[in-house]
Amino acid sequence: MKKSPEPATRGRPRGFDRDEALSSALTVFWTKGYGDASMADLTAAMGVNAPSLYAAFGSKEDLFREAVRLYTDREGALLWRSMGEAPTAREAVEGLLLATAAVSGQCGRPQGCLLTLSGVNPDALPDTACSEVKQVREDSMAAMADRLRAARTAGELGPTADPAAMAAFYLTVQQGMTFRAREGATPEELTATARAAMLAWDGLAGIA
Known part of the structure; x- marks a missing residue:
C-alpha cells in the first residue's frame, strides 16, 4: 500500500522557511517601526497567513523580540567588528563610525538603526520588548x-x-x-561627520 505523504506542519505552508520569514519580518519592523507594522504588513512580507505567523512565532511582540536579536547578531556584528579586531581603541571607534556611514548607502537595506529608532518612541513597544531594546543599547555602551x-x-x-x-x-x-541616514544623508556626508567626530579624540583621550 502506497504511503500517503506527511501533512504540512499545522498552521504553516509547505516550504515554510522560518529564518527567511524572520528576516522579512525584521525588514518590516526596521522600515515601519513596531507600532506601524501591521499584521497585514508582516504576513504579506513573510508570505504566511496570521495563524501561520502565530504558530511559528507566538505573538507580534515575540516576533519583534526575535527580530531584534537577529538584527543585533547580523547588523551588530557588521558594525561592531572593529571594536574587537582593531589594534587600537581609536581605530576601533573610528571603524564603528565609518562602518555606520558605509552601510547607509547599501541598496535594499532600510536606513537608520532599528534599536535607535525603536527607542525614540518607547511607548509604542510592549514593556518586555522595550526593556530588551534598552538593554541592547546599554550593552553597546558598556562594550565601548x-x-x-x-x-x-x-x-x-x-x-x-x-x-x-x-x-x-x-x-x-x-x-x-543613523538618524541622518534615515533622512537621506549620503555615505559621503556621514563619513565627513565621522571624521569630524574623531578630531575630538585627543582632547577626550587626555593626550592633546
Missing part, C-alpha cells in the same frame, strides 16, 4: 566603555580620560548618524 578602559590601562589614553564619557559621546554621534 570597556574597550576604552582597557586602552587607558594600556597607555593609549591619558590617565585623565573618562572612558564612560567617551563612549557616551561617540555612541551619541553614531546614533545621530
